[in-house]
Amino acid sequence: MKRSLLLLLAGITFNSYAQKTATVTLSNDSKDTISRHIYGQFAEHLGRGIYGGFWVDKSLPVQKQDRIRLDVVNALKKIKIPNLRWPGGCFADEYHWRDGIGPRDKRPKMVNTNWGGVVEDNSFGTHEFLQLCDLLGTAPYVSANVGSGTVEEMSKWVEYLNFDGASPLTRERAVNGHAKPYNVEFFGVGNESWGCGGNMTPEYYAGEYRRYSTYARNYPNAKLKKIASGANAGDYNWTEVLMKNIGARNMWGVSLHYYTLPTNNWSKKGPATGFGEKEYFATLKNSLKMEELVEKHSAIMDKYDPKKRVALVVDEWGVWTDVEPGTNPGFLYQQNSLRDALVAGTTLNIFNNHCDRVKMAELAQCVNVLQALILTDKEKMILTPTYHVFDMYKAHQDAQYLPFKLNSPDYEVDGEKIPAVNVSASKDKAGKVHITLVNLDAKNSISVSAELKGIVWKAVKGQVLTSPGVSDVNTFVKPSVISPKLFSNIKKDGDKLVVNMPAKSIVALELN
Template identity: 50%
Template sequence: MKLKHCLAAAAIGLSFSAAAAEENLRITIDATNPGPTIDRDIYGQFAEHLGRGIYEGIWVGKDSDIENINGFRTDVVEALRKINVPLVRWPGGCFADEYRWRDGVGPRDQRPVRVNTHWGGVEEDNAFGTHEFFELVELLGARAYVNGNLGTGNPREMAEWLEYITGTSNSAVVEERRKNGRDKPWSVAYFGVGNEAWGCGGHMRPEYYADLYNHFATFLKTPRGSEPKFVASGGHTTDTSWTDTLSKNIQRQMDGISFHFYTLPTGEWDDKGAAIGFGEDQWFSTLWQTMRMDEFIRLNKKVLDKNDPEKKIGFYVDEWGTWYNPEEGREPGFLYQQNTLRDAVVAAVNFNIFHQHADRVHMTNIAQMVNVLQAMILTDKEKMVLTPTYHVYDLYQVFQDASALPLEISNPVSYRKGGKSLPGVSASAAKGKDGKLYLSLVNLDPSKAQTVSVDVNGLEVTEATGRLLTSSRMDAHNTFSSPKNVGPANYHAAESAGELQLQLPAKSVMVVALGQ
């Protein structure tokens, strides 16, 4: 089969006219020209000391009536294992720049109580600290991303924390770790030097932060062979001054620059929009806002390509996701929100964008893992429910460490509303570690189905097998009383009359393996 190529893209909007088969949306995948690796850490998670994100959500303690593994919720751990969580970022977020790591080591009944000034003004008893975090990532089979305190800390404190974690000598700091029950050092995949230095991390200028980074990083040392990737606190939205300044002026070890962007339906922090009960206007505006991620990454990549043409510096989107108005009757500072089919579509669209930019985007962390913002899991005491976003992570885990493949598409149309235009379908393709060819499709239109014709250069494909996530309602979500309202269904399509066509329902996410 030969398709007319009229537009190259890895994720682009299309629509379909049922009146004539020749007008179907068409996608061609080039299996002969693999691109960069889609790093598994693009599917990273984030756990901050915020609301019930850690306490109750992950950690309940050994004496809890809730079934647990050494204090960690059994149901949550098992659910996260199933989606193959590759990386967890901790302890923040804004919380990181007030966190004193020594508060969270040693006997729990002797750990000091602090006030969490960022999130609700609640008391933090430090029951979950360094040892607990590394036990969690080991339980999950994940890796660790630790965020150091630059805002209220000092170079000695940060350096000693890294030594406590990775040291192998008989120094006082390492002996302190051994006394606290851990002889073998832990492995740290990433270490962040501060967080949101432009905001809650100190309201700094990028030039000032760059000087501080050089200062702190001078003293961040580990045994040979155990060095983490060091992450500088970067910018947000269209402001590329942080990426520009840091990539020019940081002289010490820096492997990546972070970036934060939250999707707000209205684009306004004072009235973000509701998590449920919204109409198509906010369905559209949410997707329009989240599609800006592509613009932001492109702007920053342009700066990095100029300052770092050898691509030594990664671009890490280590906070992203949807953010809605607080639920009525809940503590606003706990950032608890319901999670709907709209959030699943947002997550899948962002994954496809990250895949496009896998040459620079090597790691991302959705905010956050449990009970906070765009969570994988919601809990209420002993109850637990998986969200639509969780199911997207489950569908997309086949893309971890896969090789991105270029797409060409034809017959594109748009999803339009209120004078604005969006791509109708987002798509991404890759060759998985298992050798299979995978295709993801996201239908952004909440009312129109699509028919997608698929061809692969370099490989004959006659069938597609995978899973599909959709529902009849835009705000369909899972609850503790009805935990399976939204979940994936098996999907299969076979070649007919010499063509492989996939039927993509409205407001849906599909991931399929293409083969014979």
């Protein structure tokens, strides 16, 4: 009996060990590029995203250019954000661009009916946004008003932005301080036209897109990359209708919006902090749906666009929880935990691995709103765990995608299972290979054995992002609870790379 029990226990130990091992086989034969624009950001007139985030009161004791907060700018420059989407979101389809130009003390005020019913003073408008983009060294992505605006209004905004010639609008632009055109490329024709952007049917929106986009002119110095307002999550019919009725030649991209909720209940989404493993697991499971959405929307696009000329633009994604207690529910302010970082790392891996179709994406949102990179409180500023993920992943921008095969153990909670490990890899222009790995298992470390076919390497260095608890956060009192650390639990085993990943961690490796 004792011998049998020992053998049984040995078998349990062996099986448990086997479940904690993952294998990756990496190839060096891809021609696809991971577009830097996958790492884009979103700044809407919502809560303290613009006002109190990027654009602050003159009296605030921080470094500023005009009223643009420079510590925020410098933090975003460090992670090389490639684009910034503005002015919304739902706000875009009630925004009239002329209200945001000219002398600020003469700009009309409006009510932000979508987000908190606050008064918008329009002090942050076209010129201020493009000044911000210039300071960031990033590409502007402008979302135009289809829901409540006119074709003429949109057409004149494009002329104001991009025409390099003599016209009443270009003279007005010069009077307002910018004689030269801005040469904006990325241009969204409406936003969430199935909902807050007009509650349209896909057939109706497809017709509106064709009409509006006709008058969003290309100028010789600035050809627009027009992005159609695409589907809400799993509305595959919307994508089908747009691809069929608009056509691949008439748009640069089509958008997709998907938010990860801890629950599946929009009225009670779940808290951003203080959750347990059950809520943690449910959030991760919901975030992994992004893979299915990208694959199924891409398959529909492939029917009409087999050459993949149209980009899938996931221009709103991220974790959406209940707001922090005591804050304005219309401001969508939430804390940012290790769980959010793991969702971000997983989602970026998914986008990287579908870079043949996903050419652009924007996290919602950049500062103080939803899954923010940065949180501010008056003169204080902290970097969230999600910010650090974008910092660790920035080496993938415009690098050659490296395909792989992954065999992952499961992470199981209450009888439900998800893959514990996900990965993406690339090779940069200097020939360095970058691998980003995520271990979603909240309790178990996992040994990852990677076979690197056709890749010669001699040395490896790494970073890891983790924390004792999945709900741990950075605060204004303790801003560095979660930040990247040097990672050394890696070794070369013959031709293989062996990585011993801690539980609930993100690891970024560079091979030379």
